[in-house]
Amino acid sequence: MLNSLCQPVEIFKTEHGAVYQCNGRNCFWVEFAGGKTSFKVEDFLLLKQKVEAIDVQSMANSTTRATDIAIVMPLRSERCFVLTLTDVLNFRELLQGAKAMLDLNSLIYECLHAMAV
Amino acid sequence: MKDLLRLRTSLSEEIETLLNEQIKVEAHSSSVYLAMSSWCNRHGFDYSAGYFQKQSGEEREHMLKLFNFVNDLGGRAISPEVTNIPQDFESFRSVFEQALQQEIYVTQQFNRIADRCMKARDYVTFQFLQWFLKEQVEEEYVARRALELFDVIGEEGTGRYEIDKHVPKIKYDNE
Numbered sequence: 001m002l003n004s005l006c007q008p009v010e011i012f013k014t015e016h017g018a019v020y021q022c023n024g025r026n027c028f029w030v031e032f033a034g035g036k037t038s039f040k041v042e043d044f045l046l047l048k049q050k051v052e053a054i055d056v057q058s059m060a061n062s063t064t065r066a067t068d069i070a071i072v073m074p075l076r077s078e079r080c081f082v083l084t085l086t087d088v089l090n091f092r093e094l095l096q097g098a099k100a101m102l103d104l105n106s107l108i109y110e111c112l113h114a115m116a117v
Numbered sequence: 118m119k120d121l122l123r124l125r126t127s128l129s130e131e132i133e134t135l136l137n138e139q140i141k142v143e144a145h146s147s148s149v150y151l152a153m154s155s156w157c158n159r160h161g162f163d164y165s166a167g168y169f170q171k172q173s174g175e176e177r178e179h180m181l182k183l184f185n186f187v188n189d190l191g192g193r194a195i196s197p198e199v200t201n202i203p204q205d206f207e208s209f210r211s212v213f214e215q216a217l218q219q220e221i222y223v224t225q226q227f228n229r230i231a232d233r234c235m236k237a238r239d240y241v242t243f244q245f246l247q248w249f250l251k252e253q254v255e256e257e258y259v260a261r262r263a264l265e266l267f268d269v270i271g272e273e274g275t276g277r278y279e280i281d282k283h284v285p286k287i288k289y290d291n292e
């Protein structure tokens with residue numbers, strides 16, 4: 001869980017979750033579906049890609065129980081996400097929103113530091 | 118706030134994806150050339166078989182050049198999955214026509230990536246791509262010259278035999 005080494009900064013928040021950045025450890029905390037998990041930068045981006053790759057169309061069309069949920073098991077993490085269709089959409093919104101804020105931060109960072117030199 | 122994305126890599130997600138797609142294209146080219154080599158071998162076109170095998174090796178080199186670039190910049194180079202390799206070809210001539218078409222496609226891809234780099238102001242990758250753009254001039258030249266042999270020499274009589282013998286001699290020396 002969060003400890004004193006981490007001073008998480010909120011990156012993006014929705015009704016369903018939030019993403020924080022830890023500047024002490026250079027990682028992200030993803031809060032979703034009742035849990036908070038840390039991810040290294042690369043693993044966070046992979047998680048976003050995995051969630052984006054879920055075929056929501058076939059989930060929506062599915063009539064069998066086994067295929068109307070999606071399971072995402074990120075490597076190097078104890079967390080396992082079991083997602084319904086709505087969860088997938090909410091999770092996507094959260095991760096994509098966070099990524100957009102991170103891209104924006106890159107732009108701002110570049111501008112600020114260009115001026116500082 | 119620290120820019121963790123930039124600390125990881127200077128490649129944007131978009132450019133990294135495009136480069137990984139190109140890694141796949143080069144791997145695919147390499148496999149197609151190998152299939153062409155096998156076809157030529159089966160049909161007695163020994164020189165062309167050697168030529169295509171050499172081309173196959175070059176495409177793998179291209180793939181690795183892109184692969185290492187992505188990793189060197191902190192990105193995540195993906196070992197490509199290669200599928201749908203044609204193993205049979207209509208004729209000796211059609212092999213060369215397909216080879217040229219493949220090179221044209223590759224040139225178009227590099228133009229597209231260069232265009233995206235410009236728009237994303239990624240001049241590091243843009244500069245890296247120059248080597249490939251130049252290389253494509255040669256690749257297309259050689260492929261086009263090879264195909265032209267079919268008209269210049271003609272396929273009648275011992276024509277195909279002569280064409281086969283000429284293929285490895287095509288050189289681009291307009292550096």
Ligand SMILES: [Fe+2]
Nearest residue numbers: 143176179223
């Ligand atoms: Fe190539």
Ligand SMILES: [Fe+2]
Nearest residue numbers: 176220223256
């Ligand atoms: Fe080529």
